[in-house]
Amino acid sequence: MKNDSTLKEAGLKVTHPRIKILELLQSHPESHLSAEEIHNKLVKKEETIGLATIYRVLTQLEIAGLIQKNHFDDTQSTYEITKQHHDHLICTNCGKIVEFVNDDLEKLQEKISQNYQFKLNTHVMTLFGICNNGDCHKKK
Amino acid sequence: MKNDSTLKEAGLKVTHPRIKILELLQSHPESHLSAEEIHNKLVKKEETIGLATIYRVLTQLEIAGLIQKNHFDDTQSTYEITKQHHDHLICTNCGKIVEFVNDDLEKLQEKISQNYQFKLNTHVMTLFGICNNGDCHKKK
DNA sequence: TTCCTTGCAAACGTTTTGCATCGGT
DNA sequence: ACCGATGCAAAACGTTTGCAAGGAA
Secondary structure, three states, X not given: OHHHHHHHHOOOOOOHHHHHHHHHHHHOOOOOEEHHHHHHHHHHHOOOOXXXXXXXXXXXXXXXXXXXXXXXXXXXXXXXXXXXOOEEEEEOXXXXXXXXXXXXXXXXXXXXXXXXXXXXXXXXXXEEEEEOOOOHHHOO | OHHHHHHHHOOXXXXXXXXXXXXXXXXXXXXXXXXXXXXXXXXXXXXXXXXXXXXXXXXXXXXXXXXXXXXXXXXXXXXXXOOOOOEEXXXXXXXXXXXXXXXXHHHHHHHHHHHOOEEEEEEEEEEEEEEOOOOHHHOO
């Protein structure tokens, strides 16, 4: 229900695919899903929905600021529901993704941008390493 | 000549395409070239070289640590000769890319990784903003 | 009724691969 | 001579687009 007005405010009609995609991403706030994963999940529990629609809706939701697009690797883009600004730590072994916020980092970025006379707009900061979870080596 | 031993040390035969690609990237240390751009530049001044070979060689050179692969956007990957570690500032208006090094940033990344018990391996840090070059708005 | 939205299939741009040939070592 | 490296063409992959049909306002 709440998403209805959210979509309307973004100038988008309230349609079945849009509601479903928004709800899916909202129900997986910590996940970073690709368009294909979203498609698979929706097809698995709903009626037909085209992959092209997924892409079109994701693009619109991103422009509206409701979701965020990431491209951690050069193969697929992933999407997550918009939350507080954060960056990512990725385990190159098990694929685990941890979101973090660090104020010092934000300040430092602003400072670096000023050094080079850039007006900072956004940034991407992704740390790649090995997590030491007990179950790290079991995954994937 | 120097590249000959560099390639051999990487376990790669010294072939014409590999030498040419390495030399091209070395002669443009500040550029971030796509596979297609590399192909165009080589075809323009040399004999035939296949685009597939470009990709194969770039992959090998990257594995050998001789070049670095970037994916600033989700369309094309770009390559640059390996230099001192650095990050990037990108002007979203004119496309200008500035490389920078910041020790505080490196230390902070290490600290953040430790906070989350990650053994940091590499990172990607890209700042997007608007440069205030006098000629910024003229480009592109 | 209007015109935005959708599904499907075809097109697209980048990257990868199969295969026969070529060329370092 | 061996086996890795290459060129070409075809395939693969994620993503976008054209178009006719469908649906929210």
